[in-house]
Amino acid sequence: MSSTATTSDKIEYSEAENRNALIAVKAHLITGLLVFLLMMLAGFAMRAAQGTWLDIPVDLFYQIMTVHGVGVVGAAGLASTGVLWYFLRQYVRLSNTIVWTNYFIFLIGVVLILGSIFLGKYGGAWTFLYPLPGNSLGAWSTGSAALFQVGLLLIGTGFLILYLDFGRGILGRYGSLGRALGVTQLFGMEPLNIYHPATVVAGTMVLIVNFIGIAAGAVVLVMGLVNLYYPEFKPDPMLMKHLIYFFGHVFINVAMYAAVVAVYELLPRYTGRPWKTNKVFLAAWFAIIFLVMGVYPHHLLMDFPVPAWAAITAQVLSFGSGLPVLVVTGYGALMIVYRSGIKWNNTTKLIFLSLFGWAAGVIPAILDAMVTVNRVFHNTLWVPGHFHFYLLLGLLPMIIGFMYHLTGEGKEKAQSSATDNFGFWAYFVGCLMTSMVFLASGANSVPRRWAVHMEEWVTLAQFGAVAAALVLLGMLIFVFRSLFSLPKAANPN
Amino acid sequence: MISTVYAISLAGMAFIAAVFIFVIKNSKEVEADYPSVIQKWYGVRGKWFIFLAILGITVTFLSTSPYPIADQEKTYEDNEHQVVKVGAHQWYWTMVPNTVESGKPVAFYVTGEDVNHGFGVYDDNLTLVAQTQAMPGYTNKLIHTFDKPGKYKILCLEYCGLAHHAMITELTVN
Secondary structure (H helix, E strand, C coil), X not given: CXXXXXXXXXXXXXXXXXXXXXXXXXXXXXXXXXXXXXHXXXXXXXXXXXXXXXXXXXXXXXXXXXXXXXXXXXXXXXXXXXXXXXXXXXXXXXXXXXXHHHHHHHHHHHHHHHHHHHHCCCCCCCCCCCCHHHCCCCCCCHHHHHHHHHHHHHHHHHHHXXXXXXXXXXXXXXXXXXXXXXXXXHCCCXXXXXXXXXXXXXXXXXXXXXXXXXXXXXXHHHHHHHHHHCCCCCCXXXXXXXXXXXXXXXXXXXXXXXXXXXXXXXXXXXXXXXXXXXHHHHHHHHHHHHHHHHCHHHHHCCCCCCCHHHHHHHHHHHXXXXXXXXXXXXXXXXXXXXXXXXXXCHXXXXXXXXXXXXXXXXXXXXHHCCHHHHHHHCCECHHHHHHHHHHHHHHHHHHHHHHHHHCCHHHHCCCCCHHHHHHHHHHHHHHHHHHHHHHHHHHCCCEXXXXXXXXXXXXXXXXXXXXXXXHHHHHHHHHHHHHHCCCCCCCCC | CHHHHHHXXXXXXXXXXXXXXXXXXXXXXXXCCHHHHHHHHHHHHHHHHHHHHHHHHHHHHHHHCCCCCCCCCCCCCCCCCEEEEEEEECCEEEEECCEECCCCCEEEEEEECCCCEEEEEECCCCCEEEEXXXXXXXXXXXXXXXXXXXXXXXXXXXXXXXXXXXXXXXXXXX
């Protein structure tokens, strides 16, 4: 079996370090998948309530909506970090202590956020859009809004500490971020090395972009906290909106770019074909840095004071941000699988599915990022339609596929069990249906974030609830697999 | 517009699904000469990239000229426009006047009086026809010409707290 990993010098760790590192990765995966499962339950509850099948008070609905949003984003960050860290530490020396530090800070942050929502009744959505957290008209207290933001701030701090370790490790091995990214090869300052690890390129991009994104998030969270306790300090709502969407967009996008290393690392192992680095690949990842950070104004297209040049730039960059997956990663995956004799198991099925979910989910996203289209799609259920598509069918299959790989699936040449196979199909059909019902609802102008739906929209919500139940069923099987097979599994490497 | 975008999305997603299914169907037989596979499909990839680039440039140009958002520097308080001043509050709308004429452009001056809201105009089929954000400290100017008379609904499209979904009012178009 060949991969980018076999052709590059690997970092040597002690057996104890490797054992501990594997436990850390499994903890990230299991925690992430458990949180995802709970958030899917929350999603099901919301769709059932909108479909009039479940009676939930509106304050509880919006608390569930808040925990669903923040929980999914947090779980995406944590689990994708587990995937990236597992592979990146093979190329650059990373600290087990730091990854555990981030993990436990994350858990403390989660406790604070859960407390703010379910004890403090905070229901200001995960976007904490200023000045809503301090203006609930009595629904929640200043303290609970502050606790939510402190929880987020803490989680962000944990990630920043982790990225400092990424930076230390990458600079220690490659000398500069540009070399690690392959920019020196791209611009001819160094000869092209086709064995330059894709994981290092992706890890460096994640470090640069998410460090900046989280720093922006910290700034807006601190400004929001100051405002909560000193209301005479009134930051500009437009500035706050820019910072919030920059942070939010970057963080959730980076989760995808972190988890995609599972594709680069695992498809070569299961097809016997190498994923070689070339200039197109390096150029795409170099562009991604700017694209991921530059597209966020597409969340503000209905804020008309945003200048036309900024909105049009966001539209162009949004289209551009679809190209790396449509032309490089997705396309590369298709080539590597085509007539490869690949053995289809849970790992490969899920990894391959993830590329489909990402590539197909990009289409409704790009369309909605057009100014003229956004006028009749913004803040309808079209928006959750496209991001559920590429989170449920793109990001999560990368993480779950990697989880199956870690259980030793490839090593033992085990056939997929009937239960796992059933889980896959329940999950696939459920996720496809969930996303398509959201998109259909958006095309019917159904607004997002409404606790109570108008009569005309109830049937669509009921279809959504059935779809969400199927997703839950599939996810339940994946979570059981992670709980029962993952803890005792030896490292497949 | 909405149905066209929906149809394009479905067609694009179906195309991608078809390509993935094609590759799955062709995944079992083994082509040992992988370099020749790469060479063949890299050629296609170049054309695919050029196609997407041309598509992107064309669509961007066509969809942004003229720019679909009204000039925010301009004042619309003239004989050619009917001006409606909209205030968004937790959790109600103020709209003066709340009756306009069809066929003549309406300039909605929209602001948020407390937190962020979304000013969404729905026709009697509950189809979204126009929207803008209602943000504290800013006044967004939304220009829309109603083609047909009727009772239009104004719905909140930005989450603004516990009665967000109940923030509904009516606009009469004669």
